[in-house]
Amino acid sequence: MADKTNKSKQSMHEETRQVELVIGKILRVGVITSAIVILIGIAMYFMNGGGGYDNGFPKRFASIFSGIAAGKSYAVIMLGVFLLILTPVLRVVVSIYAFYKENDKLYVIITTIVLIILVFAMMLGYRS
Incomplete structure (x- = not known):
């Protein structure tokens, strides 16, 4: 019986470690990708x-994507900034999954609330 419990704990520990590695890769890849996109825009x-x-830079998603299609450098730089902003949001989403797999309901609720706040803040920023 104790052997089965130890294997279960080892399995849970290994899965937690894998999720932490995925979160680390997400952060690294997101920052590197956004930096490359911004550098391309600067070039x-x-x-x-x-x-x-003529005036400023693109502020809406549609104008960013149409600017990228037209080869406008500010639009490419704004895409890099957008990717940089999305990186921690994706980390929060993966954390919700990790807490769910660990059956940690309190942290699932807290992290979901954080995600809702992030999405709400981004929507408010998008509107203004």
Whole structure:
């Protein structure tokens, strides 16, 4: 009976370790990807001699994606910033899954509330 409990604990520990490794990879890949996209945008800025916009920079998703299609450097830089913002949000989503697998209901609830707050704040920022 004790052997079965030890194997269960080892399995749970190994799964927790795997989730922590995934979270670390998500953070690393997200930051590196966003940095590369921003650097590409900066290089485009110097090659094109400007950002591609007369006034400011794109603020809406549609204008960012249409600007990328048009080869506007500010749009590429904004995509990199957007990817950087999404990186910790994705980490929160993976953490909810990890806490769920550990049967830690309190942390699932707390982390879900954090995710709701993040999404709500992003929506408010998008509207303004």
